[in-house]
Amino acid sequence: ISPSTRAEVIVVGGGIGGLSAALALTRQGLRVRVHEQASVFGEVGAGLQLAPNCTRILDRYGLLEEATDLGVLPEGMVMKDAVDARDLTRLDLRDLERRYGYPYLVIHRSDLHRILLRACERAGVELLTDACCVSYENVDGGARVRFADGGVDEAEAVIAADGLRSVARELLVRDEPVSSAYVAYRGAVPFEKVVGNGIHDRDVVVYVGPRCHFVQYPLRGGEMFNQVAVFESPKALAGEDDWGTPDELDEAFAGTCDQVRNGLPLMWRDRWWRMYDRDPIMTWVAGRIALLGDAAHPPLQYMAQGAVMAIEDGWVLGEHVAAQRARRTGGGSGVDWDAAFAAYEAVRPEHCRRVVTTARAWGELWHLEGLRRLQRNALLRGRDVYDYSFVDWIYGPTALTSEEEPEMFRPIPLDTALHAQR
Numbered sequence: 554i555s556p557s558t559r560a561e562v563i564v565v566g567g568g569i570g571g572l573s574a575a576l577a578l579t580r581q582g583l584r585v586r587v588h589e590q591a592s593v594f595g596e597v598g599a600g601l602q603l604a605p606n607c608t609r610i611l612d613r614y615g616l617l618e619e620a621t622d623l624g625v626l627p628e629g630m631v632m633k634d635a636v637d638a639r640d641l642t643r644l645d646l647r648d649l650e651r652r653y654g655y656p657y658l659v660i661h662r663s664d665l666h667r668i669l670l671r672a673c674e675r676a677g678v679e680l681l682t683d684a685c686c687v688s689y690e691n692v693d694g695g696a697r698v699r700f701a702d703g704g705v706d707e708a709e710a711v712i713a714a715d716g717l718r719s720v721a722r723e724l725l726v727r728d729e730p731v732s733s734a735y736v737a738y739r740g741a742v743p744f745e746k747v748v749g750n751g752i753h754d755r756d757v758v759v760y761v762g763p764r765c766h767f768v769q770y771p772l773r774g775g776e777m778f779n780q781v782a783v784f785e786s787p788k789a790l791a792g793e794d795d796w797g798t799p800d801e802l803d804e805a806f807a808g809t810c811d812q813v814r815n816g817l818p819l820m821w822r823d824r825w826w827r828m829y830d831r832d833p834i835m836t837w838v839a840g841r842i843a844l845l846g847d848a849a850h851p852p853l854q855y856m857a858q859g860a861v862m863a864i865e866d867g868w869v870l871g872e873h874v875a876a877q878r879a880r881r882t883g884g885g886s887g888v889d890w891d892a893a894f895a896a897y898e899a900v901r902p903e904h905c906r907r908v909v910t911t912a913r914a915w916g917e918l919w920h921l922e923g924l925r926r927l928q929r930n931a932l933l934r935g936r937d938v939y940d941y942s943f944v945d946w947i948y949g950p951t952a953l954t955s956e957e958e959p960e961m962f963r964p965i966p967l968d969t970a971l972h973a974q975r
């Protein structure tokens with residue numbers, strides 16, 4: 554890698570987080586170069602849910618219409634019990650759109666990734682592949698990255714959007730991904746394959762069950778149907794290396810309702826995703842190097858906010874860069890990077906910490922069994938469908954400062970809540 558001109562910002566990682574950050578910074582007039590380790594830009598996996606706090610940002614980028622055309626705006630989000638298939642609670646997504654001003658959208662991951670990639674190309678982002686970054690260092694007036702092939706690149710600032718197993722994170726903390734012992738199977742299939750399976754064709758549905766859950770929603774204007782099956786792996790709990798295999802999938806859902814079991818043969822059985830997160834960290838910046846997306850805050854997926862938080866990170870950084878920018882000087886961008894990174898770090902880690910820890914607790918609630926499952930069901934059935942106090946702090950406008958961050962719904966510790974039901 555021997556880029557001929559110096560970029561003002563280097564982004565490492567061309568996933569949803571890296572591309573959206575590159576777009577946000579290019580929109581502020583900066584010269585941005587993305588280095589992606591893979592030989593092509595792309596995304597694996599199936600559907601992605603994008604809550605209003607994300608569609609609001611896509612709208613600012615002028616990308617919401619394209620995303621809406623390729624995705625689906627579901628009518629409701631329904632939570633059901635995976636054993637008896639009874640409704641537990643729901644969100645009315647039309648009302649939710651009125652409340653937050655932006656829709657709840659579901660979209661194929663590769664479609665969202667392609668939308669961002671095209672937007673980057675149009676904006677003039679330099680997009681390089683086959684660039685595996687192996688180390689980062691701060692240098693005078695900027696930061697330097699080194700690649701596996703011996704190449705180096707330097708810029709005023711480096712954004713590390715290199716995902717769950719981030720190399721850059723090692724600059725800030727010596728930690729490891731935390732295994733949840735849960736594993737996800739995915740499958741996006743033509744809609745015809747699920748007709749007659751007892752599906753909801755206009756809703757996002759999550760069936761929550763003992764140590765497992767199952768998610769379903771339509772994709773690509775209703776032509777496709779997305780399913781995700783998640784369960785706790787007994788082999789993972791036993792410390793075996795070969796965990797999450799298809800035999801465990803069938804076993805985990807044996808006691809669930811027909812609507813769930815009908816979906817299992819349609820899951821992709823040749824690959825699965827083991828679920829990891831990391832403990833939250835509150836320092837994301839080392840000099841001119843800043844973490845973004847899963848590199849900073851990989852969550853368990855129960856809040857469907859991982860990609861959303863990554864997109865929010867880029868937006869917030871872009872806004873602070875704009876606020877901390879003087880006129881270009883002597884070939885430099887004119888950005889006061891210390892101030893911009895400090896403002897970014899003053900707001901994003903706390904928000905993402907809340908999401909990561911809430912996702913853990915939310916997952917525990919989904920997976921209860923026995924008496925506690927019945928108690929949870931009673932609590933959820935008692936919830937007013939139009940009570941948004943659980944989600945206002947997430948779905949409202951992305952805060953640029955900690956003062957703008959809404960008061961979080963204060964969850965009652967689960968044990969207290971369950972005790973109150975006895």
Ligand code: FAD
Pocket residue numbers: 565566567568569570571588589590591600601602603684685686687714715716717718719720737781826845846847848851852854857858859860861862863
């Ligand atoms: P990644 O997608 O991991 O991208 C990192 C990129 O960096 C990759 O392209 C990688 O190749 C590259 N890279 C890595 N190391 C290097 C290196 N050393 N040098 C150069 N390049 C490198 N989120 C939602 O918002 N809504 C959902 O509904 C949702 N559902 C989910 C369901 C499941 C089952 C799972 C597993 C996750 C879900 N998520 C969801 C989370 C979401 O997928 C992630 O949080 C998001 O994709 C993270 O994006 P990222 O760009 O930060 O990281």
